[in-house]
Amino acid sequence: MSWKTYYNLFQPSRKSVFSPNHSFSILSFLLLGTVFFFGSCGAKNQTTILETRKAYLKGVGLPILVSIHPRHNREKKELQLFIKTENLTKINITKFQILFFASDQNRQFLIPEEQKTPELICSIPKQILPNSIYKCHVGPFVYQQIWNSIHIQSISFTTEDQIRHVISEDDLDDVVLWL
Secondary structure, eight states: OOHHHHHHHTSOOOSOTTOGGGHHHHHHHHHHHHHHHHHHHHHHHOOOHHHHHHHHHHHHTOOEEEEEEEEEETTTTEEEEEEEEEEOSSSOEEEEEEEEEEEOTTOOBOOOTTOSSOOEEEEEOSOBOTTOEEEEEEEEEEOSSOOOEEEEEEEEEEETTSOEEEOOHHHHHHHEEEO
16 A cells, blocks of 8 residues: 555545445544554553562562662762652561662772762661652762762661561562662
8 A cells, every 4th residue: 555545544535424435434444443442452451660560579579669760960970869669568667778889980889079988878767658659869979980880789677577677689680670
């Protein structure tokens, strides 16, 4: 079919809809309607990366999902981290903490100006209720040189039965979603 045929499919017809010579236009209309109908149905069934990750974490028994959105200003050599933590369990979580380090191209930890040590800490002192999201903001921190990557050292929290948990290094990639 040439582009003119497709173009003509979308042009309004001056003939009656019930005219026998108009069957091609009706067929085209029904075909387009079917395509749009199934196209919109498919969009409803697709899941987002976030929903897929949550389902996976719940399935393997990991209790939290951490979304991290780093923002940086290269000219100022500045780093900020916007963090959302979601409790996927049915119990309260307290004393939530993430320990980060920024590093350069040689994988050397960088120390922010105005600090004596290199660690960056996201701490949520409040109880994180089941199926709720809490936010944490880290920074802005300014460095003497441009940072190249962010390394998560640990994620830890306490459950309501006062047991301290640390997410293993193997599970960090599953629990953390970088945006």
